[in-house]
Amino acid sequence: MNKIHQGNCTECRLCPQANQSILSDGHDHSFKELDSIKKIIRCHKGEVIFSEGSNPKGLYCIRAGKVKLTQMGTDGKSQIVEMLKNGDIMGHRAIFGNDVYNKNAIALEDSTICFFPKDLFYNLVETDGKLILRIAHLLATELKEAEKRITSSAQQPVMVRVSETLLILRKKYGLDTRSRKLDIQITREDLANMAGTTRETATRSLYKLQELGMIRLSGKSIIITDEKKLSAMTS
Numbered sequence: 422m423n424k425i426h427q428g429n430c431t432e433c434r435l436c437p438q439a440n441q442s443i444l445s446d447g448h449d450h451s452f453k454e455l456d457s458i459k460k461i462i463r464c465h466k467g468e469v470i471f472s473e474g475s476n477p478k479g480l481y482c483i484r485a486g487k488v489k490l491t492q493m494g495t496d497g498k499s500q501i502v503e504m505l506k507n508g509d510i511m512g513h514r515a516i517f518g519n520d521v522y523n524k525n526a527i528a529l530e531d532s533t534i535c536f537f538p539k540d541l542f543y544n545l546v547e548t549d550g551k552l553i554l555r556i557a558h559l560l561a562t563e564l565k566e567a568e569k570r571i572t573s574s575a576q577q578p579v580m581v582r583v584s585e586t587l588l589i590l591r592k593k594y595g596l597d598t599r600s601r602k603l604d605i606q607i608t609r610e611d612l613a614n615m616a617g618t619t620r621e622t623a624t625r626s627l628y629k630l631q632e633l634g635m636i637r638l639s640g641k642s643i644i645i646t647d648e649k650k651l652s653a654m655t656s
Contacts, residue, residue: 454545455537461533467527477515477539479542483511487594488506488528489527502524514563580626584630584654587603593605630654
């Protein structure tokens with residue numbers, strides 16, 4: 422169960438994720454308002470933060486941790502549609518679209534998340550035009566990326582989609598500077614889910630990419646050994 426706390430958290434302006442969040446570019450009064458209305462959620466790995474089909478209660482911003490957004494497909498299987506990190510927000514499409522959540526948000530590791538109640542956040546947005554523009558830009562970017570994923574899924578071979586997924590994870594979470602392994606331990610099932618294929622096919626693709634010298638597999642970790650060749654695979 423999510424544990425909600427009030428107070429005892431870094432001010433939004435001083436948060437380590439401030440320069441990565443759309444909430445960071447507001448007016449001084451906006452930061453004070455965010456601090457006054459936010460609550461802190463601490464959740465464990467595998468815990469559901471909000472569920473597909475439920476009514477939105479507010480906006481979430483990841484202070485520390487990693488989260489996956491999943492959606493039920495027409496075949497009845499859950500599919501990963503987005504991976505989130507520190508500074509990313511979630512729940513915004515539901516509250517601004519006046520709709521239910523169309524995804525599940527699940528913690529990939531123990532995470533700390535700032536929560537802003539819906540009505541109170543609405544009041545803040547109405548007084549901060551800069552914040553409205555940032556949210557509009559985020560929505561447009563998300564739409565563009567969703568369209569790109571749909572095109573790729575329909576037209577690209579599986580190994581290309583697996584390569585694209587690895588590059589997405591590299592861009593989102595980065596690499597360990599010494600080992601060059603992805604800074605996230607993702608299961609083969611989740612990787613296959615993101616690439617729109619089966620676990621077995623995704624695993625075969627990973628071994629093939631390893632044979633080609635683009636990656637190296639080490640237990641649950643994936644090490645990118647030749648990012649240039651991996652990128653060329655997707656072009």
